[in-house]
Structure formats: C-alpha cells, structure tokens
Amino acid sequence: MNRTLPSSLDATDATDAPMRVxxxxxxxxxxxxxxxLQAGGGLGLQRALQAPDRIIEVLRDAGLRGLGGAGFPTHLKWHAVAALAPLAGQGKWLICNGNEDEPGTFKDRYLLSRTPHQVIEGALIGALAVAANHVVLYVNPGQPEAVTSVSEAVQAWSGHPLLAQVAEAVGTPVELHVIPGSGLYVGGEETAAVASVMGGFPFPSLKPPFPAEAGVHGAPTLINNTETFAHVPHILRHGAAWYRTLGRGAAAGTKLYSLSGDVMRPGLHELPMGVTLRELIFIHGGGMLGSRPFKAVFTGGPSNTLLTAADLDVALDFDSVRERGSRLGTGAMIVVGEGTSVLRKTAEYVAFFADNSCGQCSSCKIGTHQVSRILDRIDGGAGRQSDLKALENLARLLPGSGRCGLVDGAATVLASSLSTFRHEYERALNR
Structure with a gap:
C-alpha cells in the first residue's frame, strides 16, 4: 500500500537551509x-521519529552515497541491516567510522572535533532506521581533540529526551559508545573496524559475510563514514529534494574536499558535489603555489589513479571521476606542481602503505615493501633498468591479492605514476 510521505519528512525548510551544510x-x-539544539539541531531526528519506517526511503530519494571512499548508495546498506532480525543477546550494532588516517585526508577529524553533534544525530537516525541498540563512535586515537570532543558530546546526550525517544522507537535501550581505534591505518577497513570494536587486532577478514550480515559479535552491523552520518540529520530536516539541489548535474549534496599540496590555500572546502577540479584548485584553493604550472593530483588520497592537466575540468563526483579511470575516494586532493617529483611522492605514499600493512597477507606485506625499496633505490639514483620491469610486474600481480584494499591502493598509484610519469623514472635512472 502506497503512502504519501508525512509532511514532517517532506518539508524543505528552505528559509533556514544553509548552502554550507x-x-x-x-x-x-x-x-x-x-x-x-538552539541552532536547529535535533529537528532531523524529531522528524525521523515521526516516521522511522520512511527514513531509508528519504535517503534513497536524496541520493546520499557513502563518503568514506567507495560511494556505495547509503540506502542499500541501511536497508540490508534493517531487513535482518537482531541477534539474540546482542541486537544490532552501528559503527560511525572515524578512523581517518590516510595522507591528505582530514575531513573526519574536523567533523568529530568541531561538529560532533551532527554526526551523533545522524548516527541516532541510523539506529532508528535499522533498529540498532549499540551506537559506536569509532575514532582514531591519534586525534585526541576529536576523541575528547566526541566523548563530551556523547555524555551530553545521556539522559536527553531525544535519546529516550529513539530507544522507545527501537524497543530497547540504545547505548552510545566512544571506542578509540588501534591507531593503525588498516583499522579503517570495515571488517578490521569490527575486530577492533570487539577488542581484537584490526585484521581485515574475507567477505562474505559482510558486517551487515555478521559484524560485531556476529550481530548485523551498519558501518558508515563520519561524513556520511553528518549529512543525514540535514536531509531529514530539509528534505530529499533540497539535498539534491545542492549538487551539480546528477550529483547530490555537498562534499568535503581535503585540499593539500602545492596550492596557495590548502584546507577543507565544503562545495557542491560535482564542482570541477579546476574550480577547486584555482578558485577555492587560490591557484598553484608560487604560480607553478599544474602537474597532477593524487585524487581521493594517495591510493588512486593520478589525474593530470587533461582532467582539470572533470566534475568531482563519484561517477565522473570513475569515468576518468580514478576514484573520488574520501575527497582528498593532493596537488602536485611542476618542480615536485611525482616519483618521490609515489615513493612516500607506497612507504606509508608498506609501513601500515597488518602483515596478514604475505603478498601485501612483502609486495609493498619490495615496491617501496625499489622506488627508493630509483629515486636515490641507484636504480637499474631492470627495476622498471620489476615494478611493472608487481603492479600487475599485487592487485586483488589481499584481504583489504591496502595492497590495491599501493599498486594503483604505482601503476598510474609509471604510466603517466615514466619520464621521471627514466630520468632518475640516467642520472
């Protein structure tokens, strides 16, 4: 039986809807x-409480996608958890993944430090939608300001009537937990996050089963990125149609872009999803540092295919960037100008991946360290022509050999730099 969406969830509140959300x-x-609450917080949760069975539909209509990297439609993940029965003695779990640790990415620490309540409110709406009774704020312990801010914010929700209303709607007490992660980069992978929340070492595990099916203590578990949850209360407050108007083209909403590298104004920029790379760098980023010519950008963090000057007019949304053979990822954009070595940057990032391998998969632990050693040798002027062939072979053999995406990221940035900036490798060999 079709029902019209209650006005409480249809409303757009356009008069007070900010463009910077x-x-x-x-x-x-x-x-x-x-x-x-005085600034309008809590209204999204109040509207969600009036029609909890319609929350997922609103997120579907809004076009919200996971903003931690993959861009998976949020409503599909939420629906999968909502459709499952709670596990006896456990119920259901929800994890807000704030383990951000990748070079060039700094959006989640901003949200958790400066605006923790919109994240918590979004997580509570998620708990309401999927009937989760455990809500975990999973935070990188290397960001003490974020840990402190979230802990204080969670304490403030204790005993608040809105939390009690969520528990009543779910049918069981809803507990908010702040759990610092392991401090390891690999701890951000969703199955590793589940292991860490249970008190174990954050070893990624093979999928299936996915956390939605069997996560924390075997219970259905919803995991989304901090930024994803932060958007949810605004969508419920202002409406799906409003959220879609914030993006460009087919893209919906706004996006936090972490801009760094050779730009005049590095920092966090909230812009429409679908803003062009050129606009981000040359308007919002103030242009290139020292007026150097633009050379390339490590897109979505240092684990994706490099974009070059030919890609400056690409729309920064999941689908458009994927069409260029790369990924939007977390929205991190590490800009490289002429005079900065892509070979050197690639060596630094592969070394990061090698140092952060959990060691569970030998292809990852050994392979990334082997790539790192070869890159350092070439960059240091001691490389051999055979090293290029070795790197090409490793870039071909390593992808898909690990339980998580760490080794894939290292292989992707290696293959991209070899393909696009091979002349830098050749020049280093001929020094």
Missing amino acids: LTSAAAQAGPELPAW
Missing part, C-alpha cells in the same frame, strides 16, 4: 548540546 557557523557547536 556541514561546516556552517551554526553546525560548529563543539561538544555543547544546547548550542547544537
């Missing part, structure tokens, strides 16, 4: 819950 002045309430 996650980073608006009103959102930056810190851990003070009264300040967040």
